[in-house]
Amino acid sequence: MRIRRRLFTQAGWMMRCAIILCLWSRCVAQISYTVPEEVDKGTVVGDLTKDLQINSHQLQERGFQIVSGYSKTYFQANLKTGALRVNERIDREELCPNLPKCTLNIEGLLKNPINIHRIEVNVIDINDNAPTFFEQIHVFNISESSSAGERYPLPSAQDADTGSNSVKTYTLNPNEHFTVDVSSGGDHVSAELVLNKALDREKQSIIKLTLTAVDGGKPAKSGTMQIIVNVIDSNDNAPSFSKALYKVRVRENAAVGTAILTLNATDPDEGLHSEIKYALMGRGNLNSVDKFIISPENGEIIVKEPLDFEENNAYELRVQASDQGTPPRSGYSKVLVEVIDVNDNAPEISVTSLMSPVKENAEIGTAVALVTVTDKDGGKNGQTTCRIINSVPFKLMSNYKNYYSLVVDTPLDRETASQYNVIITAADEGSPPLSSSASVTVLISDMNDNAPSFSDTIVNAYVKENSKVGEIIARTTAQDADTGDNAKLTYSLMDNNFKGIQISSFVNINSESGDIVSLQSFNFEELKTFQFKVQATDSGVPPLSSNVTVNVFILDENDNSPAVLAPYSEHGSVNSESIPYSAEAGYFVAKIRAVDADSGYNALLSYHLSEPKGNNLFRIGTSSGEIRTKRRMSDNDLKSHPLVVLVSDNGEPSLSATVSIDVVVVESSADIQTQFRHVPIKEDSFSDLNLYLLITIVSVSLIFLLSLISLIAVKCHRTDGSFSRYSAPMITTHPDGSWSYSKSTQQYDVCFSSDTLKSDVVVFPAPFPPVDAELISINGGDTFTSTQTLPNKEKVGSFNCNCV
Numbered sequence: 001m002r003i004r005r006r007l008f009t010q011a012g013w014m015m016r017c018a019i020i021l022c023l024w025s026r027c028v029a030q031i032s033y034t035v036p037e038e039v040d041k042g043t044v045v046g047d048l049t050k051d052l053q054i055n056s057h058q059l060q061e062r063g064f065q066i067v068s069g070y071s072k073t074y075f076q077a078n079l080k081t082g083a084l085r086v087n088e089r090i091d092r093e094e095l096c097p098n099l100p101k102c103t104l105n106i107e108g109l110l111k112n113p114i115n116i117h118r119i120e121v122n123v124i125d126i127n128d129n130a131p132t133f134f135e136q137i138h139v140f141n142i143s144e145s146s147s148a149g150e151r152y153p154l155p156s157a158q159d160a161d162t163g164s165n166s167v168k169t170y171t172l173n174p175n176e177h178f179t180v181d182v183s184s185g186g187d188h189v190s191a192e193l194v195l196n197k198a199l200d201r202e203k204q205s206i207i208k209l210t211l212t213a214v215d216g217g218k219p220a221k222s223g224t225m226q227i228i229v230n231v232i233d234s235n236d237n238a239p240s241f242s243k244a245l246y247k248v249r250v251r252e253n254a255a256v257g258t259a260i261l262t263l264n265a266t267d268p269d270e271g272l273h274s275e276i277k278y279a280l281m282g283r284g285n286l287n288s289v290d291k292f293i294i295s296p297e298n299g300e301i302i303v304k305e306p307l308d309f310e311e312n313n314a315y316e317l318r319v320q321a322s323d324q325g326t327p328p329r330s331g332y333s334k335v336l337v338e339v340i341d342v343n344d345n346a347p348e349i350s351v352t353s354l355m356s357p358v359k360e361n362a363e364i365g366t367a368v369a370l371v372t373v374t375d376k377d378g379g380k381n382g383q384t385t386c387r388i389i390n391s392v393p394f395k396l397m398s399n400y401k402n403y404y405s406l407v408v409d410t411p412l413d414r415e416t417a418s419q420y421n422v423i424i425t426a427a428d429e430g431s432p433p434l435s436s437s438a439s440v441t442v443l444i445s446d447m448n449d450n451a452p453s454f455s456d457t458i459v460n461a462y463v464k465e466n467s468k469v470g471e472i473i474a475r476t477t478a479q480d481a482d483t484g485d486n487a488k489l490t491y492s493l494m495d496n497n498f499k500g501i502q503i504s505s506f507v508n509i510n511s512e513s514g515d516i517v518s519l520q521s522f523n524f525e526e527l528k529t530f531q532f533k534v535q536a537t538d539s540g541v542p543p544l545s546s547n548v549t550v551n552v553f554i555l556d557e558n559d560n561s562p563a564v565l566a567p568y569s570e571h572g573s574v575n576s577e578s579i580p581y582s583a584e585a586g587y588f589v590a591k592i593r594a595v596d597a598d599s600g601y602n603a604l605l606s607y608h609l610s611e612p613k614g615n616n617l618f619r620i621g622t623s624s625g626e627i628r629t630k631r632r633m634s635d636n637d638l639k640s641h642p643l644v645v646l647v648s649d650n651g652e653p654s655l656s657a658t659v660s661i662d663v664v665v666v667e668s669s670a671d672i673q674t675q676f677r678h679v680p681i682k683e684d685s686f687s688d689l690n691l692y693l694l695i696t697i698v699s700v701s702l703i704f705l706l707s708l709i710s711l712i713a714v715k716c717h718r719t720d721g722s723f724s725r726y727s728a729p730m731i732t733t734h735p736d737g738s739w740s741y742s743k744s745t746q747q748y749d750v751c752f753s754s755d756t757l758k759s760d761v762v763v764f765p766a767p768f769p770p771v772d773a774e775l776i777s778i779n780g781g782d783t784f785t786s787t788q789t790l791p792n793k794e795k796v797g798s799f800n801c802n803c804v
Contacts, residue, residue: 035086035121048108059079067106084119096123097160105119105120208229230327237269307339360412380429390423394407414446448482454478455477486539490512530552531551576661577663584632587628607620617629617633618641
């Protein structure tokens with residue numbers, strides 16, 4: 001019963017919910033349905049398709065839903081059939097206690113566009129509650145001297161039902177002394193016990209009666225109470241109150257123990273028959289006895305429990321004043337207690353989400369949620385204002401009284417904020433005002449509005465030649481500010497051709513990670529660099545993309561041994577040189593020249609005499625390759641000196657080549673001219689070879705002249721810019737002492753002084769920017785000296801110089 005009493009306080013809130021919302025589109029007339037209480041779940045209340053003038057397909061397509069402010073979802077719409085069905089047990093006494101009419105106000109919400117329809121469901125009372133008495137037994141002490149026709153008020157029965165189903169009449173079991181007189185005033189029915197025949201205590205001292213309260217339901221229900229009448233000796237005056245009805249007002253925040261009214265009854269009798277005791281005997285409504293007590297001695301009515309205007313705004317007390325006569329007699333009066341409202345209830349905020357999450361491209365004015373503010377207080381205490389207190393891209397738009405829409409106020413950007421915590425506060429106009437807050441989380445859904453981005457526009461990758469196939473040579477990673485599929489990236493190669501070369505034959509890219517792997521082993525001497533672009537594309541609709549340029553530089557490895565140039569051959573053949581016996585220290589014997597197809601330090605050559613060990617007659621220039629005498633000859637020296645020259649590059653590990661030279665000591669310098677790079681022969685056989693030597697000299701001279709003419713023609717042709725490049729290395733010796741070295745698609749020109757045997761240069765095959773006078777200098781016409789620190793050898797290329 002107490003639960004139902006508290007639910008009665010919700011009636012005011014429910015009555016305020018009967019409002020038509022008109023939003024952005026069009027409003028329709030109110031729809032009314034009627035349903036009995038306690039019907040089974042699934043009972044059809046009405047046909048929405050008929051009343052909304054919309055078919056079931058549109059109901060589903062527009063996402064029709066029921067919105068209510070109740071704690072339970074009493075109704076549910078079947079979108080396939082359009083039927084509005086009962087979803088929860090409906091108890092009218094729970095929803096609308098003590099109210100003659102019970103109405104449930106709900107809203108039907110249609111989206112795209114948004115339409116809100118007010119639906120009013122009238123809950124019809126059924127006779128599901130029998131009348132009940134607060135007391136099971138009520139005792140009357142009636143003097144035997146009482147005259148026929150005296151009346152005694154009977155306790156009223158309570159019935160949770162209303163209207164015709166409430167208490168309509170009272171009956172009394174047949175007896176010779178008493179009857180019941182029923183009177184009705186509006187919806188209230190009261191009864192009095194009427195004495196029809198004088199009592200005789202000597203014949204019957206106790207009379208037991210049964211009072212029955214009957215409601216107007218069909219079928220009717222009833223409740224009973226036992227009445228015991230004690231017939232006592234005469235006390236012929238009953239106490240009487242100055243008023244039949246007392247009215248008093250008390251604030252709902254009155255403290256427990258506060259006295260609100262003092263009653264005074266009088267009795268003209270004397271002695272014990274005039275001593276009065278007060279008691280609360282009856283109740284005009286529920287909770288009266290629970291909320292108040294009366295002092296038996298002085299009739300002071302005191303607040304027993306805290307009062308709540310929203311729970312009950314008025315109480316009716318029935319007071320009994322009894323004397324102490326034998327038997328005691330009583331007088332009766334009513335007290336109406338009116339509760340005055342104070343601002344003790346803060347506003348309540350209810351939020352119904354309409355769109356979750358919200359697209360980040362939602363237009364300004366798009367409705368996100370419905371906000372309803374209620375206050376249980378009355379008057380100004382129940383008037384509220386609502387606003388957003390934090391900085392968010394949303395605002396509240398008033399619809400009707402305390403109904404608001406939360407709408408988009410400024411453009412949204414999920415990359416800036418993926419969700420917002422909207423804090424809504426509502427304050428009433430009471431004194432002092434009370435307020436409350438509610439937090440609404442609005443999620444922002446992602447749109448594909450950000451293209452992938454690389455941290456750099458160019459990625460440089462360095463790969464060693466002869467590296468393994470399948471190695472990762474570069475990593476390209478892009479970032480996308482979007483999320484989900486809009487940020488899921490795939491990588492691909494944009495350029496498939498670089499200077500006529502198919503990039504797809506060189507590298508491949510992992511479409512998920514962006515890792516670039518080699519498909520072949522690279523040769524620095526054939527390919528030094530290539531370029532392509534990588535594109536990153538997201539999975540959005542439509543997809544967005546960006547690209548990055550990848551430069552791949554092949555780093556030289558020391559995979560080519562030095563090659564000895566003519567006129568000397570590599571190890572395996574013997575070359576000869578002659579020197580006079582009178583040669584001074586430092587006498588020039590020969591110059592070894594070699595080249596290396598590698599680049600940088602891998603092509604930086606050094607010369608050493610590997611045999612004979614510990615030779616103290618000859619020395620060789622480490623960088624120039626010139627073999628000279630270290631001292632004058634002595635008689636103890638041999639006439640023939642076999643030398644083995646080791647040419648090593650500066651790579652890691654170092655590679656080398658060897659060449660053998662026999663140095664023959666002759667008596668005079670004139671004899672040297674007859675030695676044309678052959679092993680010295682004995683004097684007794686020299687005359688036999690004069691003819692052959694003469695023929696050889698003439699042949700060599702002719703070849704030299706033809707070579708000179710050819711080189712001049714090639715030189716002129718190259719000056720015109722049409723010099724052909726060969727795929728295989730080619731070394732050409734010039735008459736002026738210079739030589740050219742060509743390999744693959746590169747050409748190098750090296751100039752020497754007129755003393756061909758005293759010139760030297762180191763060639764780096766990789767391309768290198770033009771060298772100016774600040775990088776090198778020429779000393780003595782045959783030595784190149786670096787004037788600056790060259791780059792790391794993996795990054796050093798070759799360079800060309802022209803000597804005058």
